[in-house]
Amino acid sequence: MENCKGSIFKGLFLLYLLVSVFSPVSALASDISHSKKSLNILWIFSWHKDLPWQKEIEQGIDKHFSFQNIDTDFYYEYLDGSRLNTLDNPGVVKDYISEKYRGYHFDYIVFESEYATRFYLDNQAYFSEFGSKKIVVNPEFEFENSNAVEALVPVNFDYSGIAPLLNTIHPDKNIVIVSGDGKEAIRRVNMIIGQLHKTNRKIEQWSGLTIKQLSDKASKLPSNYIIVYALVFQDSQGTYYKPYRVAEVLSDSASVPVYSFWTSLVGSGVVGGYMLSGERVGEQVAKMLANDFLTKTMIIPEKTVFHDHFFDYRETQRWGIKPSQLPENSILMFHESGVMEVYYKEIIGASALCFGFFYWLRSRELKRYNSVLDKTNKQLKQTHKKLINTQQLLEDKNRLLKYQSITDGLTKVFNRNYLDKSLKHEVQRANRYKSYLSVIMVDIDHFKQINDSYGHQVGDVALVEVAKVIQENIRETDIYGRWGGEEFLIICPGTSVDQTLRLAEKLRVCIEAIRVRQVNKLTASFGVSGYSSDMSLDELLAKADSALYRSKEAGRNSVCS
Known part of the structure; x- marks a missing residue:
């Protein structure tokens, strides 16, 4: 009874503290919300959006700014470096960014890793031209042009923690180092070997192997080994991989623990190690930018704040690694203190009593229940399978209906309904960003005469060929479709009238070169109009239609604006 009273008084006291503490905090938050500052940051990453390392950096950025009194807009771009290397014209990336962010102002532009820095x-x-402060994070090469940026934040890897860690947890195990192919992979492996030689044990290297070869070798690895994973981006045959996927394959195939150096791999089956945290990198860089924005003082973080001992709690349990074997203050991921850990003794005692009682009560009915459950489970699996099949059919039909609702049945380009919606959207965007917007109205000359003379099948072929020519000669950002009959409409965002006239002339020449059976010559007339903020959407189209009419009056096969 005395324990019960004590618990009640403790609960009331905690409630009082919560009310006392959070009341003034709420008032303070209300006052602060009226004095927010605005901050625009463009982050250009070297790799693709789904790379766990970059996801961690974004989490660190969001984590820091969620507690700041700054109204912040983030813009993220991903170069996907492995594909950027294979582009015939890498300048298209700059053109894409230029077009997308025309008229924008950024307080900071941050370039992360090698490809973004070299870009x-x-x-x-x-x-x-953006007038922004340029920040380079983790350039991964000797960055000599320090005057080109306001701040350089190197993220140097620290491999010094691996040897003492393995000496403590696995003092008698041999080591296999897994890495990809290339100079950077070799340099990384040599640095790791330099640390592991201090452990006085056998060390093997698996470099440049395909993912299948890694899986096969890992599955046959004896139990007196452990694996140290040093990233695989590319094998010796030139095949690219996602490092996280390779870590998953290693962890699933091997019957020994796998260690590594990046927290972005935790969750793949890697146990952990002395690791570099992408979240900490993002958090520290965000902290640096926020401090500079508010106080005009840029403090570059030290590399040591990015590293720590991180472990996947589930993997330590899997391999029988005790908490006492881990370094002091290690961070356990995927581990939460549950009710069982807090009230272990009470739950065990109550569970034992309940189990004994219900075992006696229900033992006679278990066989009958098991039979019913088996039958029900089979029925549920069959029903579930049918539901999945039905759902897939509905999704396929919905996709088809959506496609048909926006597509012209003959030419397979967008129909007028889609063009109407797209044009409204582009007009709103042009008004918002004060950017150019032009349209081209295209009409096939003497199309009725073609149908009357050669039949509708020939006319249909002419429409399809014109649609193909338009598609092959416009930009990816342009939107086009069949406006009606023999007319097509092309929407050109971010394009001036002069640029659009040049595009229309190019299309005119290309259409003139089309050869359709029986038709001696196929031509088209073009009307071009540019949007301005003082005109309506109908006026923009009327202006293009009027220009098209003048092209017809001028003898057809011409371009007017």
Whole structure:
């Protein structure tokens, strides 16, 4: 009874503290919300959006700014470096960014990792037009042009923690180091070997192997080994991989623990190690930018704040690694203190009593229940399978209906309904960002005569061929479709009238070169109009239609604006 009273008084006291503490905090938050500052940041990453390392950096950024009194807009771009290397014209990336962010102002532009840094160095003159502060994070090469940026944040890897860690947890195990192919992979492996030689044990290297070869070798690895994973981006045959996926394959195939150096791999089956945290990198860089924005003082974080001992709690349990074997203050991921850990003794005692009682009560009925359950489970599996099949059919039909609702049945390009919606959207965007917007109205000359003379099948072929020519000669950002009959409409966002006239002339020449059976010559007339904020959507179309009419009056096969 005395314990019960004590618990009640403790609960009331805690409630009083919560009310006392959070009441003034709520008032303070209300006052602060009226004094927010605005901050715009463009982050250009080297790899693709789904890379766990970049996801961690974004989490760190969001984590820091969620507690700041700053109204912040983030813009993220991903270069996907492995594909950027294979582009015939890498300048299209700059053109894409230029078009997308025309008229934008950024307080900071941050370039993360090697490809983004080199992209900036190759286009310094262009990025200077933004008037922003340029920050380079983790360039991964000797960055000598320090005057080109306001701050350089190196993220140097620290491999020094691996040897003492393995000496403590696995003092008698041999080591296999897994890495990809290339100079950077070799450099990384040599640095790791330099640390592991201090452990006085056998060390093997698996470098440049395909993912299948890794899986096969890992599955046959004896139990007196452990694996140290040093990233695989590419094998010796030139095949690219996602490092996280390779870690999953290693962990699933091997019957020994796998260690690594990046927290972005935790969750793949890697046990952990002395690791570099992408979340900490993002958090520290965000902290640096926020401090500079508010106080005009840029404090570059030290590399040591990015590293710590991180472990996947589930994997430590899997391999029988005790908490006492881990370094002091290690961070356990995927581990939460549950009710069982807090009230272990009470739950065990009550469970034992309940189990004994219900076992006696229900033992006679278990066989009958098991039979019913088996039958029900089979029925549920069959029903579930039918539901999945039905759902898939509905999704397929919905996709088909959506496609048919926006597509012209003959030419397979967008129909007028879709063009109407797209044009409204582009007009709103042009008004918002004060950007150019032009349209081209295309009409096939003497189309009725073609149908009357050669039949509708020939006319249909002419429409399809014109649609193909338009598709092959416009930009990816342009939107086009069949406006009606023999007319097509092309929407050109971010394009001036002069640029659009040049595009229309190019299309006119290309259409003139089309050869359709029986038709001696196929031509088209073009009307071009540019949007301005003082005109309506109908006026924009009327202006294009009027220009098209003048093209017809001028003898057809011409371009007017």
